[in-house]
Amino acid sequence: MKKITLWALASSLFIACTTETKKPEVASNTLSSEEKIDSTNIKQLFNTALTKGKSYEWLRDLTQNIGGRLSGSPEAEKAVLWSKELMKNVGLDSVWLQPVMVPHWVRGEKEEAYYTINGEKKNVPICALGFSIATPSNGLTGEVVEVKSLDEAKEMGDKLKGKIVFFNGAFDNTLINTFQAYGGCVGQRFSGARVCSEFGAKGVIVRSMTNGIDDYPHTGTMGYGDIPKEQYIPAAAISSRAAELLSNDLKTNPNLEFYFKQSCETLPDAPSHNVIGEIKGTENPEKIIVVGGHLDSWDLGEGAHDDGTGVVQSLEVAYLFKKNSIKPKNTIRIVFFMNEENGTRGAKEYAEQAKQNNEIHVAGLESDAGGHTPRGFSIDANGKNTQLVKSWKKLLAPYGLHDLIKGGSGADIGPLKNDEITLVGYRPDSQRYFDYHHTSIDTFDKVNKRELELGSASMASLVYLMDKYLYTEDKVKP
Template identity: 55%
Template sequence: MKKLFLLLFLISPLAFAQNHSENIKTIFNLELTEGHTYENLRYLCKDIGHRLSGSPQAAAAVEYTRQLMESYGFDTVYLQPVMVPHWVRGGKDEVKIVNSNKLGTLDLHALALGNTQGTGPSGLLGDVVEVKGLDGLNALGEGVRGKIVFFNQPMDPSLVNTFQAYSGAVGQRGSGAAEASKYGAKGVIVRSMSNRIDHIPHTGNQRYNPDYPEIPALAISTADAELLSDLLKEQSDLKVFLKSEGEMKGEVLSYNVIGEIRGTEKPEEIIAVGGHLDSWDVGEGAHDDGAGCMQAIEVLRIYKKLAWKPKRTIRAVMWMNEENGLMGGREYARVAKEKGEKHIAAIESDSGGFLPIGFSSTGTENQRGKLASWREYFTPYNIWKLDVPGGGADIGPLRDQGPILIGLHPDSQRYFIYHHTPADVFEVVDQRELELGAAAMAALVYLIEQEGI
């Protein structure tokens, strides 16, 4: 009996290292039957709520995720200080048509864009000029002086990849106010970044140019953008009233939240897996990005539950301030470089808690080839796209340090219905899809910590 026990002891590490299919099956089975991801997300969304950088809710989320990772017994859990911008929305945002010959006075569904300077208590009234994106603005140039610019470039509905469609239109939101201010505009209205026509306005970040005045910038729903465009075709002297109480309060101290399980053979080689803990101040930040944060914590919890000891160090990171500054991702990369840490891979989930279909990546030919070679382990779970270019915003600052950057790639068709809206709440997340994403990330981490990349 002693000889048999010794034999089993000697072969068990070899079996763990080589039988990847069985170990990945164990990961999926555990997550789909005993997963914690969904209930942890419920608490984050329903008990804490939205988590704009610098807000009390963001501070509560930091403490929650720290205590959660400590409760799972990770080897190390700590807070990494980072200074973040503190913007507040203030009161109700308003966009109102005031002199329509057809409809009279009409309130539109609106949200101020992030980091926007408000109009002041009296609001802002002006003539409206419609443009299709930044190219349309540049074509008019000084023709927008003294007016409110209405950016109405839709996401391209013919593109199956909705993130590609988003990228093609989001420039007008991110820098529309800054560019319009160069030409003397006094305010901007932006069509919401959505591939659906509805009455839900989408917020999102925008950046000013310090050389020009900070003019108010608000988004309106896609349905209202269509309506406003139609009315402008019939009435060129249409006037719109804007009101926003947005205000930048300066920087405040916040934290990235980090937990890790140290590797047994190559502890100096780090695999970071995470999401961004902050969200916009509307909705609950369920898909963007509570889902990614809870999936990342779950990766390490699975290891603890199975009593697996990784060869390489696995680190769960909750980045702060992706939405309106990216300060958490930048500080994490700065500290890693300062300490001489060696990240071999950084994995981010920031595309929603939808059905996973693959992983996107940015890296060397050898790194991406290694990732693609693991397709056979994922196809039983309908995860097959391993050659998509991409990565993630918070892991981007790590690129010059050499790791492969990987993004969980879910089915994106519904993501921009909820992105940056009051509709991004816990109830719109499907438990099974969320858990499949967590299991997929854990499976990929397992392959990387076993084989390297």
């Protein structure tokens, strides 16, 4: 062979290595002296997360040793006790449980579905939607009417009578942010059964909420609204691939009969808890910055990205403060909310108690959009505070946090909303999120350690800045 010169090979490595150098958006000489301090402290938070982070091992424990933890389940209560112990171990100044009654829906036996076409039985991956009633114990059979939206179902009107309505609206994959695509479809899942029962449909099956074509049914919550209980009809999700196949088969066999069986039921409300721990503020201990995610999850998988990552990242914010001896001026309160998935009872109880106790919440940060690589924050605050948060972009952009945008925060801190509080949602990259969302494959192995830790550090950095700059006396209302 010709001699491979050192130069030739090294040059290729050199290009690979040096050209990736990512400089902060703003050179350090454009920072004020105070910003330089902030820049150094933020770097230190990231360094600690990336070299001494604990969130990944916490998440492994939660997801693999407890697993899925639907509100009211034994696993959810195990997770509550686990969380309390963990918060104590991290050394928070105080840790307590906040009681809350939660809905208690149970899935029952594994669901079953199929249809027969040209003599061939096709099994369909299916799962009941949260709060759905069961089918009769021997299942439900019916002809299928396919629609793409709630509006289309309403237009069909009486033609739905006695049918199983098949909602097959797909994600709009041209939307770059996948949560927008979810927003465009999820109404079918949430309200499909309510709408169709009014026209006498006997059941509803919904295409799973996902960007891709896969074999996993994606569960999620639904509601019957104010219709009488005797008009409730069962609702389930089928995998996106099954939806594509069924739609195709209906073109040639419009009268095919679909069968599904599920034995889910809603039991009486169960006692549960939000898990709360805090680092007391040194200057304004009565002023609270709340940081949280939700501890409950759906039952099918391990609740890894939804929202195991959010709770371990929230606690890691406190860990990173302690590890770096950062003593916050305000109280940093970590909350693992219960029951985000089907009721947000924990969130409501937390806000209600805060009001009753005249607590002063100056800011909130929630992580409930998965544990993927950081992209930014969504800010729900008045104009002045929104601008202040946006002004930190030069400090945050070097860590991939470019998207500092006006928007909502999250379902669990949302009830704290008032004119003065600054609520923020952590926004990781959304591309992979709905691959796993509410399925059996939302498992620990889908989470990348560095991406998780970068998220913790991103959140800690924002909390550091909020603690330092956000609070002024005139902004706070009890």
